[in-house]
Amino acid sequence: MTAPQAEFDTNVRLAVFHAAAGSGSTPSPPELAHQLGTSLTEIDASLDRLAADRVVVLKPGTSDIWMANPFSAVETGFEVSAGNSRWYGNCIWDSLGILALVKREGFVETPCPDCGELLRVDVARGELQPSMGIVHFAVPAAHWWDDIGYT
Amino acid sequence: MLLFRSEEHLAAWLEQRGLSQGGTMTLEQCWLLAKAWYSDKLDRDWRRKTLDEAMAAFAEIGLEGDFWDLTKR
16 A cells, blocks of 8 residues: 555545544544545545555445444444433444543443343443343454454 | 343353253453443554453452463364
């Protein structure tokens, strides 16, 4: 990768993540092209490189963002709140990661997969507050990226 | 990765699906991992962790063994 290309990809990454952190939604390729004053072809190529480097995950067969970890571009069972802001995380790790990334007090809500009870995990003053629950990973770490939609 | 109410709820869920237990961690470990992975992702000079850095981050919060070994394929 050339230095200008790496710089361009960094700008695309920052545009994606700042948008997700601010509004809760990830920008579309045309929105990115408009914001960065470049062509859709350049944006699509950059998103492909970012996906190859596992910085984002694209919806299969498209250049649309599915995950910009820790953010999910689609609704999930992991809702993250801070003040009036709302996001969706991809999993409990990513959901807590959203609060770590935006550096705000907030909480994660997700139903227990067994009983459906809504579990709430709070972060305040940069610290996890005492919360109930245990985190389970179904897939060994070396295989998480075999199917990042199921870990 | 999912959050269960308790060990008992996890065990019941696994049994219902005929699944064996994978890896578990406490919420405190998960929070430390979340901070290690994502707190700098809005920085211009952010980069993905190398395999060694990722495994060192796991080890730092007590996640060791085959399940957490990123080289074990």
